[in-house]
Amino acid sequence: MNWSLRKTIILLSILLVVIALLIFRQPLAEAAGDFYERYFRKPSIGMEALDSGSLSLKEVSIDEVYANPDLFGFNESMLLVNKTNKVGKEDSFDIIYYKDTDVPMNRAIVSDYSKFSAAVLDACGEKMFVMSSVRSFEEQDQLFKEDPEVAAPPGESEHHTGLALDVYAYQFAGPGFLDSPVGKFVQKNCADFGFIIRYPEGKEGLTGFSYEPWHIRYVGFPHSLYISDHRITLEEYFDRFEFDRYYRIDSYLVSRQEGPSLWIPENYDWISVSPDNTGSFFVTIKDTL
Numbered sequence: 001m002n003w004s005l006r007k008t009i010i011l012l013s014i015l016l017v018v019i020a021l022l023i024f025r026q027p028l029a030e031a032a033g034d035f036y037e038r039y040f041r042k043p044s045i046g047m048e049a050l051d052s053g054s055l056s057l058k059e060v061s062i063d064e065v066y067a068n069p070d071l072f073g074f075n076e077s078m079l080l081v082n083k084t085n086k087v088g089k090e091d092s093f094d095i096i097y098y099k100d101t102d103v104p105m106n107r108a109i110v111s112d113y114s115k116f117s118a119a120v121l122d123a124c125g126e127k128m129f130v131m132s133s134v135r136s137f138e139e140q141d142q143l144f145k146e147d148p149e150v151a152a153p154p155g156e157s158e159h160h161t162g163l164a165l166d167v168y169a170y171q172f173a174g175p176g177f178l179d180s181p182v183g184k185f186v187q188k189n190c191a192d193f194g195f196i197i198r199y200p201e202g203k204e205g206l207t208g209f210s211y212e213p214w215h216i217r218y219v220g221f222p223h224s225l226y227i228s229d230h231r232i233t234l235e236e237y238f239d240r241f242e243f244d245r246y247y248r249i250d251s252y253l254v255s256r257q258e259g260p261s262l263w264i265p266e267n268y269d270w271i272s273v274s275p276d277n278t279g280s281f282f283v284t285i286k287d288t289l
């Protein structure tokens with residue numbers, strides 16, 4: 001074979017590979033695009049960094065917050081749990097039973113889950129059920145051993161905190177959840193009730209998990225609205241905060257602070273202070289406007 005023929009063959013092979021890649025990549029890109037069109041909303045709320053001078057803030061020590069949890073709206077809604085931010089076997093969380101059931105959940109999510117669940121029944125005419133909520137280290141270890149591809153190792157699962165729920169509709173669980181009206185409603189509207197789809201399609205590289213339409217995670221307002229509107233993950237949301245700076249998001253002021261003292265606005269209608277499992281805290285207030 002002469003050199004120019006060999007070169008032509010090599011070039012043709014490269015061209016074929018490129019064409020094949022383009023053909024196979026396209027449907028994947030479209031599928032992710034469809035997902036966003038179907039399940040996320042158009043960005044409607046922004047995030048505006050505020051000048052610290054424009055706010056009237058008071059210094060409150062973390063100890064003071066711990067000593068007066070109700071006064072400062074102390075809760076655990078903003079805990080980040082993933083491969084790099086684990087929880088320990090000895091860590092305990094604020095877990096209570098949902099209404100008069102035997103389903104344990106984090107105290108932070110009970111009230112909004114109740115509203116969400118009622119809205120699902122109202123819109124779809126059928127119930128949303130909880131398959132899995134709080135998991136112990138032993139239970140997570142068992143799941144991880146059974147299916148290390150899908151389940152997180154113990155310590156790396158949000159289920160330890162009681163902030164995540166695996167939900168389903170009658171006869172529609174797992175990936176099939178999306179084929180049910182309840183599954184579709186949950187994807188589209190969970191943010192209105194403080195929940196996010198924690199492992200969205202197309203974000204596998206960031207979350208370490210494939211798309212899980214059934215795994216909903218509570219973060220509360222305005223976080224769920226911003227995350228859903230801007231099509232980002234909880235990890236990406238955390239990265240948008242410069243420490244100790246206040247941001248206006250919707251009608252809320254939000255800041256991520258390192259402590260040991262927190263700077264809290266003097267006046268507000270509602271407040272939430274939550275640790276974030278990275279050593280810092282989220283302070284969220286609803287403006288008096």
Ligand SMILES: [Zn+2]
Nearest residue numbers: 164165166215
């Ligand atoms: Zn889950």
